[in-house]
Amino acid sequence: MRRTTRARLAANAALLLTAAAFALPLLWLLLASVNAEADLRVRAPSSFTADNFDAVLTDEITFTPMLNSLLLCGGATLLTVVCAALAAYPLSRHHSRFNRPYLLTILFTTCLPITAVMVPVYGLFVQVNLIDTMYGTGLFLATSQLPFSIWLMKNFMDGVPMVLEEAAWTDGASNLQTLTRVVLPLMGPGLTVVTIYTFIQLWGNFFVPFMLILSPEQMPASVSIFTFFGNYGSVIYGQLAAFSILYSAPVLVLYVLIARRLGGGFALGGAVKG
Amino acid sequence: MSTRGTGLWRWVPIAPATALLLLFLAGPIGYCVWIAFTNTQLTGASGSDFVGLDNFRRAFADGDFRNAVRLTLVFTFVSAVLGQNTLGLALAGLMRAASRPVRTVTGTLVITAWVLPEIVAAFLLYTFFRREGTLNAVLDWLHLPSQNWLFTLPILAVSFANVWRGTAFSMLIYSAALAEIPRDITEAAEVDGASGPRRVWHITLPMIRRSIGTNLMLNTLSTLSVFGLIWAMTRGGPGNRSQTLPVFMYDQAFLKSLIGYGTAVALLLLLVGSLFSIVYLRLMKVEV
Numbered sequence: 332m333r334r335t336t337r338a339r340l341a342a343n344a345a346l347l348l349t350a351a352a353f354a355l356p357l358l359w360l361l362l363a364s365v366n367a368e369a370d371l372r373v374r375a376p377s378s379f380t381a382d383n384f385d386a387v388l389t390d391e392i393t394f395t396p397m398l399n400s401l402l403l404c405g406g407a408t409l410l411t412v413v414c415a416a417l418a419a420y421p422l423s424r425h426h427s428r429f430n431r432p433y434l435l436t437i438l439f440t441t442c443l444p445i446t447a448v449m450v451p452v453y454g455l456f457v458q459v460n461l462i463d464t465m466y467g468t469g470l471f472l473a474t475s476q477l478p479f480s481i482w483l484m485k486n487f488m489d490g491v492p493m494v495l496e497e498a499a500w501t502d503g504a505s506n507l508q509t510l511t512r513v514v515l516p517l518m519g520p521g522l523t524v525v526t527i528y529t530f531i532q533l534w535g536n537f538f539v540p541f542m543l544i545l546s547p548e549q550m551p552a553s554v555s556i557f558t559f560f561g562n563y564g565s566v567i568y569g570q571l572a573a574f575s576i577l578y579s580a581p582v583l584v585l586y587v588l589i590a591r592r593l594g595g596g597f598a599l600g601g602a603v604k605g
Numbered sequence: 606m607s608t609r610g611t612g613l614w615r616w617v618p619i620a621p622a623t624a625l626l627l628l629f630l631a632g633p634i635g636y637c638v639w640i641a642f643t644n645t646q647l648t649g650a651s652g653s654d655f656v657g658l659d660n661f662r663r664a665f666a667d668g669d670f671r672n673a674v675r676l677t678l679v680f681t682f683v684s685a686v687l688g689q690n691t692l693g694l695a696l697a698g699l700m701r702a703a704s705r706p707v708r709t710v711t712g713t714l715v716i717t718a719w720v721l722p723e724i725v726a727a728f729l730l731y732t733f734f735r736r737e738g739t740l741n742a743v744l745d746w747l748h749l750p751s752q753n754w755l756f757t758l759p760i761l762a763v764s765f766a767n768v769w770r771g772t773a774f775s776m777l778i779y780s781a782a783l784a785e786i787p788r789d790i791t792e793a794a795e796v797d798g799a800s801g802p803r804r805v806w807h808i809t810l811p812m813i814r815r816s817i818g819t820n821l822m823l824n825t826l827s828t829l830s831v832f833g834l835i836w837a838m839t840r841g842g843p844g845n846r847s848q849t850l851p852v853f854m855y856d857q858a859f860l861k862s863l864i865g866y867g868t869a870v871a872l873l874l875l876l877v878g879s880l881f882s883i884v885y886l887r888l889m890k891v892e893v
Contacts, residue, residue: 414621451634475630
């Protein structure tokens with residue numbers, strides 16, 4: 332018994348040390364955002380202030396970029412989820428020689444470094460006049476998440492028993508009706524996980540809009556954050572921290588909503604069943 | 606019954622996704638293969654001529670390219686293999702022995718670092734490593750020598766940033782893997798008198814070896830494509846001392862306008878990624 336107590340103490344100590352190291356940068360974010368004289372290091376503000384938040388809560392700094400992010404990522408998420416649900420249905424329900432190669436290709440694609448294709452994507456977008464458009468960027472963002480969403484969606488769909496669908500088919504329902512009225516409602520939680528996970532991934536994506544969107548009024552928050560370094564002579568760190576919190580808040584909240592479902596091994600969900 | 610669809614009709618729902626993937630992913634990859642063999646430039650009227658393997662020959666002769674390869678190896682090895690993987694495994698293991706509140710606090714902090722958008726993480730670590738930043742404040746407090754980390758050891762600074770940001774993934778994978786080891790096996794070893802480290806080496810590690818393989822592969826792949834983190838922290842500098850392949854690719858293609866050359870670098874990155882993906886798929890022996 333004594334040995335397990337000592338082991339527990341040692342484990343606690345080691346974990347708390349690591350936790351402190353992980354906490355320091357986050358602590359800076361929280362403290363700097365309410366400090367009128369924030370600089371680069373973690374320190375308690377002499378007096379708390381909401382000035383930093385006040386200063387960034389303007390159309391130009393916060394609302395327009397956040398709205399852009401919402402339109403861009405919301406639209407792309409919707410497209411991804413609809414396409415993934417449609418694609419997952421035959422892959423999950425109908426067995427064919429075609430399934431295995433298709434799914435293997437999908438899984439292979441989820442592993443590719445998408446960063447590497449950004450140069451040709453830029454070139455392609457210039458040629459077909461999709462450069463600097465929200466819908467073009469949204470289409471590419473949606474596609475970049477699609478392989479993983481299809482894979483995840485298919486695994487959730489496999490968990491829905493086919494009995495009810497067969498009943499619907501006998502009643503004369505079409506494939507599409509069965510999918511939207513029977514299967515998707517039954518996999519509600521799975522659908523939520525795919526949707527929120529996709530949105531979180533897209534919301535944080537920097538490189539794609541950084542490359543494909545050029546005009547400042549269309550920039551999403553992930554890129555507009557750089558204006559804190561460009562527009563002012565010296566960086567106002569308190570405002571940068573305040574904006575970072577506003578920009579991060581939606582994904583943190585959404586993650587908390589699905590965290591329990593993601594559970595331990597989810598991380599890359601079905602992809603890491605091995 | 607005919608509404609149920611037979612034969613090819615059943616596969617219609619797969620069409621939109623496939624079309625998107627072909628247009629926006631397979632298309633650019635194919636285009637990548639073509640451009641990499643030309644001398645396309647962003648500006649100027651030189652057009653684009655087929656130049657064969659010139660871009661690749663040039664890459665292997667280019668000191669900056671070799672520097673980028675070397676830094677990518679360092680970055681990937683230090684942050685993905687040593688950092689995220691080992692720390693993730695250690696955290697997952699320690700959590701099984703720790704008390705509940707400690708487990709919750711540590712888990713929450715590590716996962717928060719992971720969920721934050723890439724650019725926010727980059728700024729946080731940028732302020733952390735700056736000369737006037739928190740790390741030096743802590744070192745001063747401990748009476749240890751401080752230095753300008755982003756200048757003296759930029760590649761290590763961005764590697765640590767990537768560890769901070771990415772460890773949660775490994776931690777989650779290993780927590781799940783460790784939870785699946787049947788308790789009686791470790792108990793039997795304990796009864797037989799095997800010490801802690803020996804139990805880990807001879808029982809735990811062999812039992813989770815597939816998770817280790819999977820995790821190493823996925824960590825490596827995601828680290829290979831890190832761009833935003835490095836870009837926001839150092840822009841690849843000072844000089845080119847933290848210029849990994851994605852940053853080098855961006856620099857050549859856009860700042861130096863050599864699209865053909867930049868794309869050749871991208872293609873090499875894709876090839877390395879594909880090799881890893883294939884090994885990963887084989888390792889997992891995916892059941893589809």
